[in-house]
Amino acid sequence: MSYNAAIVGVSGYGRIHYSLMREHALLGRLNPIGATIINQDEEAEIVATLKGMGCRIFDDYGDMLGQLGDAVDLCFIPTPIHCHASMTCRALEAGWNVLVEKPLAPTIQEVRMIREAEQTANRFAAVGFQEVYSPHAQALKRIIWSGDIGRIVSMKGRGFWPRSFSYYERNDWAGKLRTGDRWVLDSPLNNALSHYLHLLLFLAGSSRNLTARPVTLQSELYRAQAIESFDTGCVRIRTDSGIPILFHATHSTRENIDPEIVIECESGRIEWSVHGECRVYRNRSDEPHQVTPPVGDQRYAMAEAVLNRLADPDGFICTTESAGCHTLAINGLHESSPIHPFPDELVETIEDGEEQRTVVNGLESALNEAFGQGKLLSETGVPWARAGREFDLVDYASYPSTCLTESP
Numbered sequence: 001m002s003y004n005a006a007i008v009g010v011s012g013y014g015r016i017h018y019s020l021m022r023e024h025a026l027l028g029r030l031n032p033i034g035a036t037i038i039n040q041d042e043e044a045e046i047v048a049t050l051k052g053m054g055c056r057i058f059d060d061y062g063d064m065l066g067q068l069g070d071a072v073d074l075c076f077i078p079t080p081i082h083c084h085a086s087m088t089c090r091a092l093e094a095g096w097n098v099l100v101e102k103p104l105a106p107t108i109q110e111v112r113m114i115r116e117a118e119q120t121a122n123r124f125a126a127v128g129f130q131e132v133y134s135p136h137a138q139a140l141k142r143i144i145w146s147g148d149i150g151r152i153v154s155m156k157g158r159g160f161w162p163r164s165f166s167y168y169e170r171n172d173w174a175g176k177l178r179t180g181d182r183w184v185l186d187s188p189l190n191n192a193l194s195h196y197l198h199l200l201l202f203l204a205g206s207s208r209n210l211t212a213r214p215v216t217l218q219s220e221l222y223r224a225q226a227i228e229s230f231d232t233g234c235v236r237i238r239t240d241s242g243i244p245i246l247f248h249a250t251h252s253t254r255e256n257i258d259p260e261i262v263i264e265c266e267s268g269r270i271e272w273s274v275h276g277e278c279r280v281y282r283n284r285s286d287e288p289h290q291v292t293p294p295v296g297d298q299r300y301a302m303a304e305a306v307l308n309r310l311a312d313p314d315g316f317i318c319t320t321e322s323a324g325c326h327t328l329a330i331n332g333l334h335e336s337s338p339i340h341p342f343p344d345e346l347v348e349t350i351e352d353g354e355e356q357r358t359v360v361n362g363l364e365s366a367l368n369e370a371f372g373q374g375k376l377l378s379e380t381g382v383p384w385a386r387a388g389r390e391f392d393l394v395d396y397a398s399y400p401s402t403c404l405t406e407s408p
Contacts, residue, residue: 003073003310006034006096008061008087010046012171013101017078018046020303025053029307034068036061061087070095073310077101078128080173081190082182085110088125092117098125099306102198103190104323106183107399108331111324118320126306127323130298131195132202133305133316136278139292140263140270141208149282150266155200156246158371159193159259159274160364163251164355168227175227183399187221187229188249190330196259196274197235197247198326202318203263204243211322212239219333219388220377224252224342224360232342232363234376235333248371252342253364254350331399337388346384 005025010018024030032055040047040057047057058064075091077084077100085105091098092114104127105111118125131137144152168175176184189197204212216238221230232250239245263270268282268289279288302318309315346361370380377385 001311002028002031003307004033004071005030005074005076006036006064006068006072007032007076007078008036008064009077009079010035010037010043011039012078014078016299017076017099017101020299021076022049024303024307030074033071034058034064036064061090065090065094068094072096074099074306080171080184081106081186082173082179082184085114088114089117092121092123092125095121095123097123097310099128099303100125101128102130102323102326103127103194103330104320104327106185106190106327106330108324108328108396109398111320111327115320115324124309124317125320126302126309126317127320128302129195129198129202129318129323129326130302131199131274132318132322133302134298135295135301136272136292137199137202138316140203140272140278141205143270143280143290144203144263144265145207149268149270149280152204152241152243153264153266154244154246154374155204155261155263156371156374157196157200157259157261158248158257158367159188159196160250160253160255160257160367161188161192162253162256162352162357162359163192163225163231164352164357166355167251168225175225175229175231177228185229185330185334187233187330188231188251189233189235189247189333192251193249193259194326194330196261197249197329198318198323200245200247200261201237201239201325201329202322204239204241204245205322206241209316209319209322211325212241212243212245213325214238214329214332214393215240216390216392217329217332217336218376218390219336220386221333221337221339221388222342223339224347224358226358230339232360232367233333234367234370235329235336236376237329237332246371246374246376248367250363250367252358252360253367254359254361255364257364328393328396332391332393332396333388334399335401336391337386340384340386343384
């Protein structure tokens with residue numbers, strides 16, 4: 001069966017969603033009927049390709065909504081973070097199902113607005129946290145909750161992805177806390193490395209389709225880049241399933257360390273890395289009981305799952321409820337800690353090929369030490385580290401709950 005599809009934006013990360021839509025159109029599974037492209041001159045080749053498929057091109061999202069009516073089965077929304085909530089709600093209200101890029105929204109009140117729109121329209125919004133769609137994640141979930149290696153004792157993850165000046169110059173919201181009167185809360189944990197914090201929450205959930213909800217949180221946020229938000233953060237979360245989760249993330253190290261996760265259980269552990277093997281150990285053995293080789297691009301698994309959901313209302317997707325647990329954590333970490341500047345004497349600008357980037361000398365070793373010990377930076381004696389307050393999220397309803405200030 002072929003479903004009518006629309007897309008909002010084809011530049012930047014939107015090109016990934018466009019490629020997914022186009023590939024499934026060539027397979028006969030999607031029929032592109034509308035695309036909102038505000039920079040049509042810059043994207044002339046894509047515009048021509050879409051027109052060749054019989055797709056109508058719009059320069060205004062509202063016009064596309066109005067003219068296509070209820071003819072769209074699935075709308076791809078790979079737009080800036082601060083546009084996700086309003087655009088998703090408008091699509092749902094038009095009777096369209098949605099695949100919206102991660103994160104679902106900057107604030108928990110916007111998540112609530114989207115979920116209400118879903119329920120009213122009787123449509124779904126799937127969220128582009130691609131890792132949870134992967135065979136690895138689904139297999140890990142089954143292993144964890146089968147009880148084969150006992151209950152989870154603790155979980156931790158890290159990801160060090162250095163970013164150049166051009167990363168923060170690529171658009172007008174990168175590194176921003178807000179743009180105009182709308183929150184963005186861009187950061188490593190709410191953008192590039194958000195998949196892996198969400199994956200930990202998903203794996204801690206008490207059933208196959210449930211994601212653990214943060215109930216308390218303590219964070220430490222730091223900044224070296226010339227931005228509003230933080231580029232380095234560590235966070236400890238206590239979930240509603242009683243599981244402690246620790247995560248360290250940065251864009252300001254010299255060296256790259258791809259995301260990895262360690263899950264300690266009562267009678268075993270799991271080691272997972274984004275581009276490597278997934279290893280399951282039993283009974284504290286140094287030899288893995290089970291090794292799963294690396295898998296391919298999770299975005300294809302994501303697209304397949306979303307298309308399956310169109311036919312099967314019980315099909316797995318990353319739901320707005322699941323993605324909302326990540327948004328709750330993001331709001332909480334901004335509540336827990338101000339953003340502290342790194343000491344000037346540690347910050348350096350280096351050349352990286354044709355690019356320049358800002359690094360913090362000694363940051364890798366500090367983060368690696370904290371990760372190894374399962375601690376926040378401030379708990380390891382790092383002299384510049386500053387502990388955030390423990391923040392309660394049980395009845396948290398709106399960001400921000402207080403007047404937030406930055407560290408001087």
